[in-house]
Amino acid sequence: MATWSEPEVKALLRAAGIAVPRGVRTLEEVAGLTEPLVLKAVGPLHKSDVGGVRLGLSAAEVPEALAGMRARGVPMDGFLVEEQAAPGVELLVGLVRDPGFGPVLVAGLGGVWAELLRDTSLRLCPVSYGDAEAMLAELRGAPLLSGYRGGAAVDVEAVIRLLLAVGGPGGLWERLDLGEFELNPVIASASGVVAVDARYLPAPAPARAEPPVSDFTALFEPRRVAVVGASTTRPGFGNMFLGFYRDAGLPVVAVHPTATEVDGVPAVPTLEGVDYALVAVPAERCPDLVRQASGVPYVQVMSGGFAEAGRPDLEAELASAAREAGTRLLGPNCLGVYSPRGRQTFLGGGFGEPGGIALISQSGGLAGEVIRVGEQRGLRFGRVATVGNSADVTPAELLAWLAHEPETTAIGLYLEDPRDGRALAEALAGCRVPVALLVGGRTGQGRRAAASHTGGLVGEGRVWEAVAAQTGTALVGSQDELIGALLYFQAHAHATGGDGVLVVGPSGGASVLAADAFDRAGLALGPLPEAVLPALRALGLGAGSSLANPLEIPVGPRARPDLVRETIETILRHHAYRDVVAHVNVQSFFTYGDAAEPLYAYAGHLAKVTGARLTLVTRNAEVAPAGVEQRVRELVAGVPVYRSMEAAAAAVAAGRSI
The missing domain is CATH 3.40.50.261 (Succinyl-CoA synthetase domains)
Known part of the structure; x- marks a missing residue:
């Protein structure tokens, strides 16, 4: 199937309500355009790579610029002269047919940045309004849209409307044989969006058979x-x-x-x-x-x-x-x-x-x-x-x-x-x-x-x-x-309510590393509510250290086995956390002898916590005698148990899908 010319693609865009620059295809019509002007060769796939684009021209300069392109051997089937768009943020909006998933909408920084930074976001078509919003928010260059370092903010609603016109219900993706469809750059500014360059490479869609319905x-x-x-x-x-x-x-x-x-x-x-x-x-x-x-x-x-x-x-x-x-x-x-x-x-x-x-x-x-x-x-x-x-x-x-x-x-x-x-x-x-x-x-x-x-x-x-x-x-x-x-x-599929993550466990570098693990998993550990701090101090916490999240609590063979449970319940009375992650250094219970019973007592009290999705991390569990780790799992039956903070953080992050 033949590649569409840029003028043909832009006619398609205009029919879909997408703004494009006003342009003409003959020298006689150039005088009717508003300067400055852009001269483009029609035909090459990448005009800028072959010298097929001239910017900032007056009407009088267009004939000479066109003659220069032809003299240099720029391949062209014709030419297009357009009014040059005002400056703004350059974006890319495109469609491509993935072999497995079908039509995919792509949005990102445009112009040379598209290939240099590859700052793009994807969604399967059709996209919703919320999908379009999320795509823009995911871009590393998203601050440019809201006026980065004093720059003018762009009309984000106009960008979203463009994404929906291309990839939303009833959008161009339903009418095109993809191939590839690309608007790059789209100039986004406070006054709206305009697609200044466009290309379309048709390709027939593979046949898709509807799977039979079976009772398995x-x-x-x-x-x-x-x-x-x-x-x-x-x-x-x-x-x-x-x-x-x-x-x-x-x-x-x-x-x-x-x-x-x-x-x-x-x-x-x-x-x-x-x-x-x-x-x-x-x-x-x-x-x-x-x-x-x-x-x-x-x-x-x-x-x-x-x-x-x-x-x-x-x-x-x-x-x-x-x-x-x-x-x-x-x-x-x-x-x-x-x-x-x-x-x-x-x-x-x-x-x-x-x-x-x-x-x-x-x-x-x-x-x-x-x-x-x-x-x-x-x-x-x-x-x-x-x-x-x-x-x-x-x-x-x-x-x-x-x-x-x-x-x-x-x-x-x-x-x-x-x-x-x-x-x-x-x-x-x-x-x-x-x-x-x-x-x-x-x-x-x-x-x-x-x-x-x-x-x-x-x-x-x-x-x-x-x-x-x-x-x-x-x-x-x-x-x-x-x-x-x-x-x-399995443990928490039916639990509801609350927000945020609370991490509690013994002091030391483990708390710092826990914060790092949850940060890498995309989970913020917000501060403890101010109203609970006096109650925590009354429990003997915070002496010599700040009360923060992760919260450092004595956990070991000589610590009160019910202290963690009492602390969590106290905090939950002031704030309904969605997830509570308790961690324990199992090694500390066995460094100076066999202290399995205090560990079991800790686990037994922890199992009684209600009001949040509880997760237990048994750090260094491999140093415990055989059977200890399994016994801890039995005592906290119904609570997911992990050996590392990283594993727990990944699981809690996955739980956001519930």
């Missing part, structure tokens, strides 16, 4: 399962999974052409009479086996060797085979499903206590780690699905179902490729439960946006950040933070 109950709670690929002579992955199901007590059969039994499990020759079939055979055999799954609601292909191994043709054949059979396909290249309530598992070693935590992961190995480490820390999982290559069942489809089924109270996501990113964003926006999102590869090159210029400002990680901001999703940075956020959600 049988995926997580099958009545009977089958394993294809368990051998009587050469045990492999199929035998391992057959053993998992056998040990879990879920009715299971092995599919084998000749045997009547495999590893103590009944064997049948064909796939029938099951809700769920696990296929663990070489990739080339998988399509034919899936075609035989007619009447089976779900087939999981554990085998790899498809698109991830350079065989997209084989993966397409596999997906086609599932459609022919009328079955839903999980995978390929995935470990499967874990659900303690449904005895569905891809892990050996039994089940943890069932609960309301759901997890969708494109990595089976990472999902297994999150399950086992999370259960050790107190997470109670309900439904976990690994999706691998997502040739059929997608993360978005699972998320949309989990977000509204009654057993799920919080959801974790690990994704590398959103597949249908638009559907994923819609599912996130519609979630009734909190979601923590961990994205693999956010700092790498990842997939590139379709176009080269504005698209270059839309890095993979930036789009995920925009999705999280628009949907109220907690974006976390590591596996440990994902587990920590889910622990927080």
Whole structure:
């Protein structure tokens, strides 16, 4: 599709109510313009790079300037003479189609600053008024809009109207074939905004198929399962999974052409009479086996060797085979499903206590780690699905179902490729439960946006950040933070009220480092209310130090075990903090002998605190004797426990999405 010329794009802008400079395309019409004037070559993608722009001209100077451009060989299909816009703040407003998420609106500092500073903010289209406000507030150059160092403030409302005209409901993004669309610079001033340069590179939108609607109950709670690929002579992955199901007590059969039994499990020759079939055979055999799954609601292909191994043709054949059979396909290249309530598992070693935590992961190995480490820390999982290559069942489809089924109270996501990113964003926006999102590869090159210029400002990680901001999703940075956020959600998903964060714990550098950790997490620790200070001094606090937040409180084997509880309750009577983070140096209880009982007493009193979302940090817990840390977790049951202030800060920050 041909690139539109600048005059054609500006005609489109005028029709959309976006101000552009008055301009003409012939020398005879120049006299009707108000000086100073700008001469532009029409045709080059980057006019300034090839000498195709002249500023500050009089009408009489235009013919000579045009002749000079032509003499220098500036490539042009024509020219445009416009009235030069008055000075102001130069902005960029653009649209680009992200391969995963579709149309994305970009706003930032414009002109040369766009590429030099890359000070931009992103949101998926359509954007709301609040989205547009947030985009401008996120810019490092935002002070320029309000009159930095005596400069004139710009008409911010006009900038917001421009963003909505481009990326809002009914905006240009709905009418353009992106490609790339860019207004750079837009001159913003006290009198409004004017788009002085514009370009549009059309590209057809990829077809988007609406995902089928499924009830995934049988995926997580099958009545009977089958394993294809368990051998009587050469045990492999199929035998391992057959053993998992056998040990879990879920009715299971092995599919084998000749045997009547495999590893103590009944064997049948064909796939029938099951809700769920696990296929663990070489990739080339998988399509034919899936075609035989007619009447089976779900087939999981554990085998790899498809698109991830350079065989997209084989993966397409596999997906086609599932459609022919009328079955839903999980995978390929995935470990499967874990659900303690449904005895569905891809892990050996039994089940943890069932609960309301759901997890969708494109990595089976990472999902297994999150399950086992999370259960050790107190997470109670309900439904976990690994999706691998997502040739059929997608993360978005699972998320949309989990977000509204009654057993799920919080959801974790690990994704590398959103597949249908638009559907994923819609599912996130519609979630009734909190979601923590961990994205693999956010700092790498990842997939590139379709176009080269504005698209270059839309890095993979930036789009995920925009999705999280628009949907109220907690974006976390590591596996440990994902587990920590889910622990927080499990404990506090239904708590409401209050504002701010209070941190209390033993004195020393730990308080200073705590303040740093919460600051890095974007959480301000405001001062204590003045009215509570006399009551705190009456408790013996503040002697030799100031009363501040973080609040230093004696905690140790010789301190009053109820002092922290009494202090927190005293403060909460004066101010309803949303979060209270108590930290303790576990090492101090064991430096001069075994003082587990005072630590347990401290934990027992802390568990009685009500009126705020309580979090406990057991610093240096690894130095305690075996079993002590677990006992502390049991004593504060229902309170999320972390080993570091950084982990707690990340979890509390994720909790802002609730």
